[in-house]
Amino acid sequence: MANAKNDYPELLLENQLCFPLYACSKEIIRRYRPFLGELELTYTQYLVMLVLWERQSLSSKELGQALYLDSGTLTPVLKKLEEKGLLSRRRSGDDERNLIVSISEAGEELKHRAAHVPQSLASCVKLDADEARELYRLLYKFLGSL
Amino acid sequence: MANAKNDYPELLLENQLCFPLYACSKEIIRRYRPFLGELELTYTQYLVMLVLWERQSLSSKELGQALYLDSGTLTPVLKKLEEKGLLSRRRSGDDERNLIVSISEAGEELKHRAAHVPQSLASCVKLDADEARELYRLLYKFLGSL
DNA sequence: GATAATTCAATTGTGCGCAATTGGATTTTG
DNA sequence: CAAAATCCAATTGCGCACAATTGAATTATC
Numbered sequence A, B: 001m002a003n004a005k006n007d008y009p010e011l012l013l014e015n016q017l018c019f020p021l022y023a024c025s026k027e028i029i030r031r032y033r034p035f036l037g038e039l040e041l042t043y044t045q046y047l048v049m050l051v052l053w054e055r056q057s058l059s060s061k062e063l064g065q066a067l068y069l070d071s072g073t074l075t076p077v078l079k080k081l082e083e084k085g086l087l088s089r090r091r092s093g094d095d096e097r098n099l100i101v102s103i104s105e106a107g108e109e110l111k112h113r114a115a116h117v118p119q120s121l122a123s124c125v126k127l128d129a130d131e132a133r134e135l136y137r138l139l140y141k142f143l144g145s146l
Numbered sequence C: 001g002a003t004a005a006t007t008c009a010a011t012t013g014t015g016c017g018c019a020a021t022t023g024g025a026t027t028t029t030g
Numbered sequence D: 001c002a003a004a005a006t007c008c009a010a011t012t013g014c015g016c017a018c019a020a021t022t023g024a025a026t027t028a029t030c
Helices: A018-038 A043-055 A060-067 A071-083 A105-114 A117-122 A129-145 B018-038 B043-055 B060-067 B071-083 B105-114 B117-122 B129-145
Strands: A057-059 A087-091 A099-103 B057-059 B087-091 B099-103
Touching: A018 A043, A018 A117, A018 B018, A018 B043, A018 B129, A043 A057, A043 A060, A043 A071, A043 A099, A043 A105, A043 B018, A057 A060, A060 A071, A060 A099, A071 A087, A129 B018, A129 B129, B018 B043, B018 B117, B043 B057, B043 B060, B043 B071, B043 B099, B043 B105, B057 B060, B060 B071, B060 B099, B071 B087
Parallel strands: none
Antiparallel strands: A057 A099, A087 A099, B057 B099, B087 B099
């Protein structure tokens, strides 16, 4: 039998760029879990709140574009956040197809309790500032190129 | 009301390192889908096969360590790959707790059909070789630091 | 060598993530 | 303006991903 290590080197796990992306993404989300647990948010719910803390009100479609999520994922997440009282959902008057998502008072309050999360996470990561910036730049370049 | 853009700049989506990681990971997996669909593999199943093409036989635990996956995820994936005839599952004689996963003939055959996948994917990505290498290095450094 | 602690895969339950479809609203076209 | 095409959220179905638990096998401790 041919040496399995060498017949298709491009198929070695260590030669994939996708795998460390996938693994890093999962591991970083795992690190968020304890901090987000205190806020009773999942990671996806946290991403939605990040957008709402910034924009206050926007359509479901815009939210999906910002987060790379489709309605199949967003619809149940938004319903759950509405049940928690963190946002409201209503149809647009201009165009009944559009769902307008707006942050609530309780949602705004939560922002203060979430303010420490990014710093808490940063302390888990052992990249210096230059490397973090370069990683950030390359990830966005990569994302833009896809 | 305070300017929502400025009261907690660390909570801006664009200031998160986690988000482009999460988005890149999902987008790259999306790009794999059509190619893996031809092989009737999901992305997770593909990762398992990458390891088996390299190692031929290893325990479920070792597989989980290589891919950062636990038994709750791996057990059903391995059963499905066994149903497809791509691998076999048996208990270790040494230690009945361990499940030994071994690639089958059909699994080895599939490797030839998968050989073009990495190149097909690379052509979707508009990073030059130096940048891809640097991204790879930073991701593994990041992963190691977590 | 009995018992306690540990190590496994498997199971259960929850929450995405997404392709595909549905059905209502709106826009485009003839 | 009526029919067709498009656009939207919602739904459905499937496959992870993972925390927590279970139960069997093994190892460590007394």
